[in-house]
Structures are given as C-alpha cells and as structure tokens.
Amino acid sequence: MTILYDEGQQAIATESRRILEARISKDDLLPLLEQQGKYHQGFWDIAKEQGWTALAMPESFGGLELTLVELGLIAHQAGRSISGAPFLTSNFGAAKAIETYGDDAAKSRYLPALASGEMIGSVAFAAGADPLPIQSPLSFADGQVRGRLDGVVGGLYADVVIVLAEAADGAKLLAVDTAGAEKSFIDSFDNSRAFAALSFSGQSAIVLASGPAARDAALHILALQSVVTAHEQTGGAEALMEIARDYANTRKAFGQPIGAFQSVKHRIAELYSYVELARANCIRAAAAYGTDGFLLAAAAARLSATEAYDTAARDCVQIHGGIGVTWELGLHLHMRRARSLAIEQGSTLFWEDILVDELAGEAA
C-alpha cells in the first residue's frame, strides 16, 4: 500500500478535524479529570455517528472495510483534539482480535455490536511493568476465567475484553464477557481513560488462540493498537507544536516576540522534526499492515510518536512559562494524555526491545 494519502483519505482527515474542532473543547475535558469514571459522551457519539467505530471492520459485519490508514487519520485528529474516550482504539483492537482469530459464531456475536459502538471492547494483556507477561495473572478452566487484571484501558465500560490466560494445556487468547465481573475504577491522572481493575470470577470466554500462537496473536493485536495510538500521539504532538508556535509569535518580552529568541524558536523547530518523523513512521506502519515488516514498522512508529508527544508536552509548557502550568489553560490535558498513551499498549522500553528483536533476530 502506498504511503501517499489519496483524495478520499485527505477528505477523511479534513472532515474529522472539522467535526472534532467544532464540537470538543478543553472546557468539556477539564471537568472529566476530577470525576471518577466519566468519559466524554460527546466524543463517543461523534465516533458512532460518523462511522469511525465501523471504519476498519469487515463489511459483512456492519463495517466500512477501510484500513488502518484511514483509522490512523481519524486517530491523529482525535489526538489533536484530545479524544474524550479510549474506545476508538480499544474497540478496534478487540474487534481485530475476534475478526482475525475468532470463528464465525464469535464474529457474528461481537463484530456488528463493536462496529456500531453499542458494545465496548477492550484489550488487556499488561501486568504492571510487563505489557505482555510470560505468565498471565488470569486462569482459564472449564470455559471460565478467574483472576484479576489491573489497569485495563476503558475497563470500566468494557463489555468484552481480549485477554491472555493460563490453562492446563498452555496460554489462551480469550474474548471474555465482563457481565458479573467486578470493575473497580482507578483514580488516575487521566480519568477519562476509564482505567479499571477487573476481577473475573468464572466469566465465560471464547478461545481465540492457544499455546505459543496465543502470545504471538497478543503481540500482533498490541502492535495494531500501537499504530492507532501512535497516530493519536502524533496528532497531540502536532497540536502542541502549533500552540507553542502561536504563543511564541504573540507573547512579547524585551520588546520582541519570544519566538525571535533562538532558545525558543529552535526548541519549536526541534518539535517540528519530532512531529514529522513520527508522522512519517505512522504512515509507513499503517501502510505496512499485512506485510512482513509490520511489527518493525509499528515499533518504530510507536517509539517516535511517544517521543514526539512527551517532548512536545514538556516543551510547549516550558515555552509558555507560568501560564503554561495553570489548570485553566489546560496544557496539562496534553501532558496527562501524553503519559497515559505512552503507557497504554506498552511503553517505550517494551517497544525498543521488540524493535531490536525484529531487527537483529529473536536470538538477540
């Protein structure tokens, strides 16, 4: 697939940006930080209305049959506006897991509901410091899942969760219904992500993959979600670069705009390089889906996007001086989101290892 956006794709980018900018502001997002377990309903309504939830899903199950490239463009715009809920990525990840590894019954059961957005899906492999642990904290026997998962993205609202669990005959990749599971909200620095701990007490699950294939599948799903998240991070970084630029052009000190001082203008020019490298890696990764180089490209996209968003958050606040750290200006919404997205789908430390393994061979 080409890495040059066609007209249709450019239209998706323009239109999604227009809608998000018209309908979401920091005034909607700031209060969510202080509420427990509330996401921005308006954002999710837009996503459903516009068909973003169905974008990269198969037509036979109510999807629009577009690709990771188009979803990435939406995620980029969502990142610019700071998305009000984590489900765009998590629904996609859950649906891709079921589409790729599930049987027809599983697909019929979940995909149309995930595509319409009436059902919320999540993907949860992480255990603390390990985004993809060798040993899952969950167990699976007689078709039932038991155990506790911490820090599930969107977990508070998830109807179905894709997990890894240990069974007598090895690891399993499962789709678990959360009905009856205990969901406890995690009061975090970015509350609209609806992070939760999930305790399973014998919920029924569908097996998607078994043994070593289960872990490979989990890594693949994580990589797919990472590429979506990388687009979102790049969008956030781009927005911050522009905010910093605009402020440096208007704020004056010592009789000139602060952007005329090289310590400030070079910092912003460096942000431009982070953003463009991340964007270029994102396009490459999205277009590489389905090829041998996908995992390597996904890791590169993830690394450069995390670096771009974190750096932009740090430097944009710094360029603003005192006003930058106020609650009201809301730059901390980006600071918080830069960090939550950096942790979701595995941190930089994890993806560095994946990248080097891919580049140098597993034996390394």
Place this chain on the structure above:
Amino acid sequence: MNHETDAYRAKAVAWLDSIAPKYGRDVREGLTVEEDLALGRQYQADKYAAGYAGINWPTELGGQGLTHIEKVTFEAEEMKYGLPNVYFGISLGMPVPVLMQFGQDREFVKERVVKALKGEEIWCQLFSEPSGGTDLAGLRTRAEPDGNGWKINGQKVWTSWAQYSDYGVIVVRTDPNVVKHKGLTYFWVDMKAPGVTVRPIRLAGGDSHVNEVFFDDVRITDDHRMSPVGGGFAVAIATLMIERYVATDSAGFGPPIDEFVSLAKSVKMNGKPAIEDGRIRQQIARNYAMRSGLDSITTRAMLMMRAGMTPGAEGSLNKLVAVRSRQKLSELALDLQGTDALPFNEHASQKSDWASSWINAPTGRIAGGSDETLLNTIAEKILGLPQDHRPDKGVPFNQIPA
C-alpha cells in the same frame, strides 16, 4: 510504484553493476587522491557516454532532458556503490547549473557544460569567506570597475575542490555604500587566471578537499558577469535552491544501522554479546526509528514528485537529524570496541568506518548550512516564527560595526 520509474531504476542498476568492478569501492581502496580523481574522471566520462550525466538537464546543453525523478532515482542507486564521483558533486550540483541558467555567452556555456559533465573540467563555488559563511551577504571580497571589466581582490575559504577546479562562480561586493545584500554581483572566474592562489586546508580527519582562495588584482571582462550589477544575492540564493531534489541518506552519510547491529552482535560486554545490553538496544531502537522516519519522508517525497506534486518542507529535516545522530552513534560504536577502536586509518570511508564517520561528522553538521542555521530556517520559513534580531538590517555595508 510507478512502472516507468521501476524500469528506469532497473536499467540504471544493471549499468552500475556493470561498471562497479572498474570504479567501485574495492578498486579505490589505497589510491591516492590524485589517482582517485583520475579514476573519477574516467567514471564521469563513462557515465556521460551511458546517458547518466546531466539526467534532468536540457538535451541542447548535453543533458538527457529527463526529470528530477530519474535524477534522484539514479543517485539513490549510485550512492550504494562507493564510486569516485565526489569531485564533481559541487561542480555539477550548483555552479554549472547556474551557468546554464545565467551564463551570457551560450556557445561558451554549452562547451563548459559538456566538459563538466564528462569530468574533463571541474567548477567550484566561491561563496564563504573568513568573516562569515552563514551570513553570506556580509562577504568582503570586492570587485571594482577596471576598464571594460572588473578587478577582484579578497579571500574566499572552505572552497571544495578548488585545487582541482578549472572555473569557479563567485559572489563579490561591488558597492559597499548600500545595504549588504544589495551591493553584491555574481561572476564566473577562470581559476587558472593570474592573481588566483589556491591553498588547500587540511581538515581534522586528515583530508584536504577544502581550500583558501586568494584574489589579488584578478582581472575579468564584463562578460563574466552572471547577474545585474548589485543583483548577485538573488542569483546566489537561486544557486542554493537548485539542489532541492537530491538523493538523501538517512544514515547521514555515515555507516548504516545494520553495521552497528553487526558490531553489537560481535562485541562482548560483561561476557555477553553487546546486543543484549539495554543501553545498546535503546540506541539501536532510537536510531532505527529516526532513520525509518527519514526514509519514509524521502519515499513520500519521491511519490509526490511522481504524482506531479511538490514535496513537503519536511524533506529539509534529513541533514539536521541524520548527521548529528550519526555523530553520536559513531562515538558509541567506538566505545563499544574499546581499545580495539584505537587503530585509525585516515583514508577509510566514513560510510563504513566508525572512526572516520566520527571524526568527519562535524563537517557534515557545519557545511552547507549548520544545524543552527537549519533550525532557524525551519522556524522562520516553515513555522512562521520571527527572524532573529539583526543589528545590520537596513544599514549600508560600510557602516556596519565590524
């Protein structure tokens, strides 16, 4: 991908494969600069005969009449063979194209262009001076009216390949009484003319491709003039714009990342292969991600050119980002080898040898626009940030405090 370009590339690769045994990096090993230059002239002549010189130049001047897409396609492949073309890079990159565009005597122009394409003549670019390189318009070399022509006095510096050059293009001050960029005029000069003295400068890495060039009462006729009197700055800027479409290298013209991975696999740290060390892994991952971003930018620019679009400004990032990271990675590669890194061959290629890459890296971060200048350009031209404070703005050149 575009089939025509693929076919062009395949043909180019076939030709390059055929000449590589005669001119490639293995043959060049151990040659003196003079021997290598002589080999380079032969290569350039073969290249001309095969139709790969002046790819996007007009046919009436000896070029191939194709587009910059074919040019960049060929260059990207040519770069992989380690061919002796470095001596002609500046010559064919800037001075000769400017001559094509602005030279008055068209017969003379055609003769020069063909000889330059064949490697028989080399042109240099006399821009930088001891008093400044980035501040081009602040140059001090002057030309005064002299009969029907001009008389040049002053000094240029960092002039690449001047010692082998037959001609040069030069920007000089013809009027010190006006603001600095309005008093400049653009000429070509015969580098063998009386009064021109070239002194090579040995650089830190040991080689001497740059020079000081002195002009003592060098007399030229007015037909050497390539700009209106006082209009030289615009031509100088046009010169710098010609090279927008050149093949870039995400390795910053240092060794590829695969070389570093091989090194990390072969060297042991604490009894284990260095590739297992987290610090080394982090640097590999970061460098790879950065380079893959640059490669993707380059690929996208090529696709845009093929589609008849203008590539984005992000293409300007390559030099800034690639060279400084090459510098650091080269340091780390030397660290990895420890005392085994100490033996030094000053003639080794900076594209395959880490010490050579390290010691020559500063040149890459300074020549052709320093990192700081590039950051200013990105900030001002792409992002719309204000210019720096410039105390010499609007002041006649001869009243700028020295």
